[in-house]
Amino acid sequence: MNQPLIKLYGVPLSGHCHRVKLFLHLLGVKYEQIDANADVRATAEFRKLNPLGQIPVLIDGDLAISDSNAILVYLAKRYAADSTWLPQDAMGAAQVQRWLSIAAGELRYGPANARIYALWKMGKDDPVRAAEIGRDLLGFMNQHLASRDYLASEYPTIADLACHSYVAHAPEGGIPLDEYPAVRAWLARIEKLPAFVAMPRSAIPEAA
Known part of the structure; x- marks a missing residue:
């Protein structure tokens, strides 16, 4: 079964967005980068993904996850569950x-x-x-x-x-x-x- 394409809404100079981008690269998980400048974040379409209008937002199949640290936890649990990225003890x-x-x-x-x-x-x-x-x-x-x-x-x-x-x-x-x-x-x-x-x-x- 093909892995659903992950989409990452963000902007290049945001450290919050970069921490997610970096983790995706370290995990070797393919994704599509979508620019989410201020105009995009003000749209009703984006507000459906994150009502707070903040970036980053990660789309994985039918799931939309916002907040960069929450996304890091999600990726660690979803794509690196047996790794040391998120200790279990x-x-x-x-x-x-x-x-x-x-x-x-x-x-x-x-x-x-x-x-x-x-x-x-x-x-x-x-x-x-x-x-x-x-x-x-x-x-x-x-x-x-x-x-x-x-x-x-x-x-x-x-x-x-x-x-x-x-x-x-x-x-x-x-x-x-x-x-x-x-x-x-x-x-x-x-x-x-x-x-x-x-x-x-x-x-x-x-x-x-």
């Missing part, structure tokens, strides 16, 4: 969930928001405060990664994918990575995974 699962929460919290309101302001001069949050949150988070991550290779396990998990994109692109938001060697080493490990695909860089100058 209680502590392993809890550690992954901890970092998914950080990705939706400090990472979102820190490096991601700082980058949004730098790229598009938009966002409701104070960019100075976003940079402060970002530096605090990177300091915490650097300490955490000083004694381990990955965020939640001895193997890469969806926690690493949820956090990679916006950390890697933090310099686009004016948050340099030179003070966080363990974070840079972690990024390099993720980027050496077979089939890794990078999120496009923006055209603005980056902080070193």
Whole structure:
């Protein structure tokens, strides 16, 4: 039986969309990329897929899944159930969930928001405060990664994918990575995974 074609609604410069795209590539799952710019997201057709009008949205057969971290969990359960991407033991699962929460919290309101302001001069949050949150988070991550290779396990998990994109692109938001060697080493490990695909860089100058 042929696998139904997966569709991924998103935009190239979104870290939320990239984390899903990256996981699809790492899993070797074929998909169709559909551009979902602001005009598309305002349509009634798209609102049927996600009433909140947010991206990414993944379509798998008759299923529509929204929220990037929820999509990562779905893909791990659906296409990599026997893998280490989503640990099955209680502590392993809890550690992954901890970092998914950080990705939706400090990472979102820190490096991601700082980058949004730098790229598009938009966002409701104070960019100075976003940079402060970002530096605090990177300091915490650097300490955490000083004694381990990955965020939640001895193997890469969806926690690493949820956090990679916006950390890697933090310099686009004016948050340099030179003070966080363990974070840079972690990024390099993720980027050496077979089939890794990078999120496009923006055209603005980056902080070193």
